[in-house]
Amino acid sequence: MAKTAPPTPDILAQLRQLALQYLVHCFLYYRLDEPVIPDEQFDQIARDLRKLRQAYPRAEMPHADVIDPVLGPEVSGFQIRAYPPPVIAAAFKLLYDASNQQVEFVEFVERRGYRAELAGQGT
Numbered sequence: 001m002a003k004t005a006p007p008t009p010d011i012l013a014q015l016r017q018l019a020l021q022y023l024v025h026c027f028l029y030y031r032l033d034e035p036v037i038p039d040e041q042f043d044q045i046a047r048d049l050r051k052l053r054q055a056y057p058r059a060e061m062p063h064a065d066v067i068d069p070v071l072g073p074e075v076s077g078f079q080i081r082a083y084p085p086p087v088i089a090a091a092f093k094l095l096y097d098a099s100n101q102q103v104e105f106v107e108f109v110e111r112r113g114y115r116a117e118l119a120g121q122g123t
Contacts, residue, residue, distance in 0.1 A: 004055065004056065006059075007056045007059045011052065011056065011059070012059060012060065014052065015049075015052050015053070015056065015059055015061050016061065016062055018045060018048055018049040018052065019049060019061050019062050019063060019064075019067055020062065020087065020090065021045050021049075022045055022046055022049050022067065022077065023063055023066065023067065023077070023080075023083060023084070023087040024087055024090050024091045024094060025037060025042050025045065025077075025091075026077025026080055026083075027077075027080075027083050027087060027088060027091040028091050028094070028095060029042065029077070030077055030078050030080065031083070032091070032095070032112060034095055036094060036095060036098045043075075046075035046076075046077075047075065049067070049071065049075070050071045050075050053067075053068070053071055063084050063087065066080060066082070066083070066084065088114070092105075092108070092109050092112075092114070092116070093105075095108075096108050096109075
């Protein structure tokens with residue numbers, strides 16, 4: 001078996017970006033049922049992530065423990081049960097930015113059954 005060259009910094013950055021995009025959109029679709037991108041775009045993100053992960057299986061990737069088990073042929077995030085807090089926060093920010101609702105962010109999040117704490121506002 002041929003030895004794989006180590007990933008370049010650009011490959012690692014792309015892997016990190018795809019991992020976050022994949023998890024954010026999985027959360028929006030499977031957990032909240034509020035996708036903000038078309039299925040085709042999500043499918044492309046998932047395929048690109050799987051392809052990079054197959055090429056560089058030992059490369060450091062954020063949340064690999066959550067992503068690697070679901071990167072099978074279907075690349076579905078349906079099986080993900082626990083999302084890392086930074087992913088949830090990024091997903092809500094994206095959803096909030098994509099919405100035209102006239103409510104504060106905290107209320108926006110709480111209406112969906114989650115608790116929001118803004119930085120500097122410890123409770």
